[in-house]
Amino acid sequence: MYTPHSLTMALLMMLTSAICWGSWAKLFKGVKNYRFGLFYLDYVVGSFLISLVLAFTMGSTGNDASGFLNNVHSADSSNIVSTLIGGAIFNLSHLLLVAAVDMVGVAIAYPVSIGTALVVGVISTYALQPKGNAVLLGAAVLCSLLAVVLDGKAYGSLASARRSVPKKSIVTCIASGLLLGLWAPFAAHAMTAGNTLSPYSFVVFLTLGALLSCSIWNVYFMKKPLVGEPVNFSDLFRGPTSGHILGLLGGVIWGTGMVFNLVAASFTGVAISYAIGQSAPMVAALWGVLAWKEFKGAGSKAFIYLFLMFVFYCLAIALVARANG
Numbered sequence: 001m002y003t004p005h006s007l008t009m010a011l012l013m014m015l016t017s018a019i020c021w022g023s024w025a026k027l028f029k030g031v032k033n034y035r036f037g038l039f040y041l042d043y044v045v046g047s048f049l050i051s052l053v054l055a056f057t058m059g060s061t062g063n064d065a066s067g068f069l070n071n072v073h074s075a076d077s078s079n080i081v082s083t084l085i086g087g088a089i090f091n092l093s094h095l096l097l098v099a100a101v102d103m104v105g106v107a108i109a110y111p112v113s114i115g116t117a118l119v120v121g122v123i124s125t126y127a128l129q130p131k132g133n134a135v136l137l138g139a140a141v142l143c144s145l146l147a148v149v150l151d152g153k154a155y156g157s158l159a160s161a162r163r164s165v166p167k168k169s170i171v172t173c174i175a176s177g178l179l180l181g182l183w184a185p186f187a188a189h190a191m192t193a194g195n196t197l198s199p200y201s202f203v204v205f206l207t208l209g210a211l212l213s214c215s216i217w218n219v220y221f222m223k224k225p226l227v228g229e230p231v232n233f234s235d236l237f238r239g240p241t242s243g244h245i246l247g248l249l250g251g252v253i254w255g256t257g258m259v260f261n262l263v264a265a266s267f268t269g270v271a272i273s274y275a276i277g278q279s280a281p282m283v284a285a286l287w288g289v290l291a292w293k294e295f296k297g298a299g300s301k302a303f304i305y306l307f308l309m310f311v312f313y314c315l316a317i318a319l320v321a322r323a324n325g
Contacts, residue, residue: 001066001198002058004267011321013264014276020257022283024250025101025110026291034243035231036098037222042244044091044214046251047258048207051200054259059200071198079190079197080205086186087209092217093117093179094210096172099226103169110281111152112170115145116177118278121184122271128188131269136323140275143316147309151281154305155288158298172226187262188270199262207255272320282313 004010024043031039055068065074072080100109122141126134183206190197197205222231257277265273285306289295295302 010264010267013260017257017261017277018279020253022280024254026287027246027250031243034239036102037231038236039247042247043251046248047255048211050252050255051203051207055200071201075197076194083190083205084209086183087206088213090183091210091213096176100172103227111148112173113177115148117180120181124185125188126271132272133323140316140319143312147312150305150309154302157302184274203259
């Protein structure tokens with residue numbers, strides 16, 4: 001299987017994962033008359049399909065034991081089961097995140113959810129896999145968290161964002177963040193304990209767990225949505241073609257980012273790779289500025305917050321690189 005052989009390549013893969021994770025949710029903004037529960041079903045299918053494609057290509061170079069099929073055959077069943085469970089938890093966390101975006105928008109949902117996930121994920125994974133300088137990595141997490149807060153402040157300074165935020169939406173964001181931070185410990189365990197899963201194998205079973213859990217989580221939230229009216233499964237077949245395409249594409253983008261993040265983690269450690277990957281709000285902010293013109297007519301305060309956000313994220317990346325060195 002392919003793995004990076006230098007810190008530069010690992011950093012490039014981690015930055016790619018951040019771009020992917022910060023981009024997929026933006027596709028939901030392009031969906032017309034297609035509820036998030038239905039969009040998410042397409043998204044999960046797309047993420048599973050791309051994980052298989054990458055597993056049988058990048059994850060199967062050569063004929064050694066690290067190849068995808070050989071790795072699955074030799075891996076401990078406990079690692080496979082724990083990864084499937086991690087996929088179910090991940091699925092619930094992203095369902096809540098997409099619901100939160102639908103409720104209050106990216107402006108509030110991303111900073112609160114990703115900020116919570118960043119702290120939970122990095123601390124828990126470092127406890128399982130203490131790789132890298134803890135002090136520098138802690139400083140990087142702090143800088144990333146400050147960048148997330150500044151991202152929220154930038155959006156919050158917009159006139160269109162100055163509205164009351166329901167308590168229910170904040171609770172949804174926090175719950176999403178707590179669950180979103182818990183897939184990384186499953187990754188650290190499955191790829192370090194006993195006969196391990198390769199990053200490619202891990203993502204296949206993670207996305208499979210997410211896909212299988214749709215029969216529980218998605219069905220529940222379609223019947224009892226956090227926002228809007230209930231959705232029937234039959235609506236999936238009556239949805240617009242563009243909605244299906246964007247949902248599948250969103251899954252492909254996210255799945256590619258996940259594979260790249262974990263492949264890079266084989267060089268740097270999961271905690272470090274996860275911290276860089278969670279720079280996603282910076283990417284989401286760029287989409288908001290350049291593609292969706294969300295800051296058109298914004299005052300100077302919003303752009304100052306954005307500038308500081310980029311400064312702290314760049315500092316976080318530099319600290320992570322140094323922590324690994």
